[in-house]
Amino acid sequence: MNLLLSDEQTQIVDSLKVFLRDRAPVSRFRPPAPQIGNTDHEYWPQLAELGFLGISIPEEQGGIGFTAAEEMLAYREFGRHLLSPGVLGMTLGARLAAGAGKDFLGGVLQGRVHVALANPRGPAKLGAECSGEFHLFDGKGATWVLACDETGAALLRREAFSAVSTVRGTDHVLGLERAVLAGVRPALWIERDRDDMYHRAQLLLAAYAVGIAEATRDMAVEYAKNRQQFGKPIGAFQAIKHLCADMAIRAEAALCQVIFAAVVQSEQRAGQEFHSIAAKLVSVDAALKNAAQNIQVHGAIGFTAEADAHLFLKRSHVIEQFWGDTRQQRRQMLAAPFPD
Amino acid sequence: MDLHFSREDMIFRDQARIWLRDNLIRERRPHSGEAMRSFDLAWQRKQFEGGWAGVSWPTEYGGLGLSLTRQLIWHEEYARADAPDNHLCFVALNHAGPTLIASGSEDQKRLHLPKILKGEVIWCQGFSEPNSGSDLASLRTQARVEGDHLVVNGSKIWTSHGHLSDWQELLVRTDPAAPKHKGISWVICDMKSPGITLRPIEIMTSPNQVHFVQCFYDEVRIPLGNIVGQINDGWNVAMSTLGFERGTAQIRDQIRYAYLVEKMIREAHRRFGSDSPLSNDEIGARLAQLRADMAAARAMTYMVMSRAQAGIQDSQSSLMRAMVGETQQRARRLALDILGPYALENPEDDDWVYFYLRSFSITIAAGTAQIQRNIIGERVLGLPR
Numbered sequence: 001m002n003l004l005l006s007d008e009q010t011q012i013v014d015s016l017k018v019f020l021r022d023r024a025p026v027s028r029f030r031p032p033a034p035q036i037g038n039t040d041h042e043y044w045p046q047l048a049e050l051g052f053l054g055i056s057i058p059e060e061q062g063g064i065g066f067t068a069a070e071e072m073l074a075y076r077e078f079g080r081h082l083l084s085p086g087v088l089g090m091t092l093g094a095r096l097a098a099g100a101g102k103d104f105l106g107g108v109l110q111g112r113v114h115v116a117l118a119n120p121r122g123p124a125k126l127g128a129e130c131s132g133e134f135h136l137f138d139g140k141g142a143t144w145v146l147a148c149d150e151t152g153a154a155l156l157r158r159e160a161f162s163a164v165s166t167v168r169g170t171d172h173v174l175g176l177e178r179a180v181l182a183g184v185r186p187a188l189w190i191e192r193d194r195d196d197m198y199h200r201a202q203l204l205l206a207a208y209a210v211g212i213a214e215a216t217r218d219m220a221v222e223y224a225k226n227r228q229q230f231g232k233p234i235g236a237f238q239a240i241k242h243l244c245a246d247m248a249i250r251a252e253a254a255l256c257q258v259i260f261a262a263v264v265q266s267e268q269r270a271g272q273e274f275h276s277i278a279a280k281l282v283s284v285d286a287a288l289k290n291a292a293q294n295i296q297v298h299g300a301i302g303f304t305a306e307a308d309a310h311l312f313l314k315r316s317h318v319i320e321q322f323w324g325d326t327r328q329q330r331r332q333m334l335a336a337p338f339p340d
Numbered sequence: 341m342d343l344h345f346s347r348e349d350m351i352f353r354d355q356a357r358i359w360l361r362d363n364l365i366r367e368r369r370p371h372s373g374e375a376m377r378s379f380d381l382a383w384q385r386k387q388f389e390g391g392w393a394g395v396s397w398p399t400e401y402g403g404l405g406l407s408l409t410r411q412l413i414w415h416e417e418y419a420r421a422d423a424p425d426n427h428l429c430f431v432a433l434n435h436a437g438p439t440l441i442a443s444g445s446e447d448q449k450r451l452h453l454p455k456i457l458k459g460e461v462i463w464c465q466g467f468s469e470p471n472s473g474s475d476l477a478s479l480r481t482q483a484r485v486e487g488d489h490l491v492v493n494g495s496k497i498w499t500s501h502g503h504l505s506d507w508q509e510l511l512v513r514t515d516p517a518a519p520k521h522k523g524i525s526w527v528i529c530d531m532k533s534p535g536i537t538l539r540p541i542e543i544m545t546s547p548n549q550v551h552f553v554q555c556f557y558d559e560v561r562i563p564l565g566n567i568v569g570q571i572n573d574g575w576n577v578a579m580s581t582l583g584f585e586r587g588t589a590q591i592r593d594q595i596r597y598a599y600l601v602e603k604m605i606r607e608a609h610r611r612f613g614s615d616s617p618l619s620n621d622e623i624g625a626r627l628a629q630l631r632a633d634m635a636a637a638r639a640m641t642y643m644v645m646s647r648a649q650a651g652i653q654d655s656q657s658s659l660m661r662a663m664v665g666e667t668q669q670r671a672r673r674l675a676l677d678i679l680g681p682y683a684l685e686n687p688e689d690d691d692w693v694y695f696y697l698r699s700f701s702i703t704i705a706a707g708t709a710q711i712q713r714n715i716i717g718e719r720v721l722g723l724p725r
Contacts, residue, residue, distance in 0.1 A: 003341050003646040221721045236724040241717035252659040256643045257636035263343050278632035330628035
């Protein structure tokens, strides 16, 4: 039993950290950069080259052949850098295509063919026939759209969606569209029994949320060390210090549970459902609270678009909603069998 | 990262499980007095005779000399078997013993460690004073050297089970002129020494429940040979003791609480009907979040173990302790809301209310939640003092 990163895992993460630090700093969203939409899909070919789009896909299918654990560690870094959640479409789309032996897999693994994400915005049904109202995230220019629920995962052509209209997103640096599926057969449908994409998705979303919880903790601590009021750094005051400590406690709890859930998945142990949903609940709670407290620690500058704090808050709300909001996932949490 | 245990570890786990199943004491543990002392010592003796006491303690003092992993496995199986919590043995097994192993002389180890494992003695703690709580290093109980003895005068407070104890780990000021962290010594005090008087202190759990004592020391003579570590170096010795309290000793409790939440879910089903947590959205939502947080608290405990095994020594375990304590408190509080009006009854054999009231100590003992946050802020995050 050992929850620490192996040397190999540390190396993998370090290579990704360097790439994201140099190419995708969160400051890329600051004004005068456009406040609506993003160009993160330009990173996909580079991430593909580094091996991160097919990190957990077997080598014989063109992937790297690592496990849920390494994939989780990558998503933690994606969250820290607020990479477009479209990356999850790429990861899961590739996984779905690999499982079905589809010829467009290569295009996805190279980051050339884009897979966007759909999340229900009302009643929706996925299966051999899909219907319902959805939000599409960063869907412009995507060939495919991926949707997932507890019964399975569907890959649809973007043209399969009708009544598509652009709306301004709460998280405005993401492209957001409303769209409808009116009894459409997906190009690919994989039942949960064949491949539990739902709980893998929840694990990766949870890891992304851990990245947000950690990044906002670090921002708040850094600011509290530097900002001076009443003749000393505000972090010397317990009112601020304890807020930062709370952020650290939440981030650590979320990280530990996400690591635990990832190992349960990679070793195919009992309790994958229990631990993945627990990971999502704990880490989304940490992300939402830390993002909010980070704004508070920053004071007035935290309320502006000149600081990055608001972006983390908005992204936390997106992650929270994905493929089951907190209310729905608490129900799943109670229904999951307890792994002794 | 992995959750594997070796073949030998698995065999050890099977053996532990079987022994616990066959040897568990099934009677209800008394909450107080001599009956509680006899119960806890008898259960400790039984574990020793069965060959299960002091899993990671050195063999020359009666321990099994096994790895931290085996210690973890023993704690897991212990909690799984719902074995009784012998709280009276806690200080000896989790503070005093490990402190003696780390800093004690050969004579001290040979005299005390086997007795602890055999269930012959109870230890208590003499750290806090009426005017030294969170600011422990300001303690003022004096000890002057007279020949080959220390002579102690002063008072200690919040000593759990002091009236049922044989020995006390006692912090005294041996150099009043030195800076406050430098003039303290860690000594072994015989609770039957002449000059010690005790004032019982009742606690909030139930009427007439004596848990603490205040200790008064009037010219109490303690042999110099009872100083653990160097004279005036007691602060460093004590910090290692608190480290144990904030570290690995949590595991058993942690697992036990995970089971408690499962029991609460069953109780909620019983009380509200078969699909209860779903139909009562408020209780259901809190139970679900608690179940998730409890899983996270346990994962944090495994992380602390992983760091300890890798020889990493830092203040990270304070994050775990803060999370664990508050999650446990929340569990006890939620249990009352599930019980409804039954929570207004607190009979002798109650399993809920007593422990709810008791849970208020979790965020106070061994460093309040606020002191923990100072430690996290300053030592983990590097914020200025």
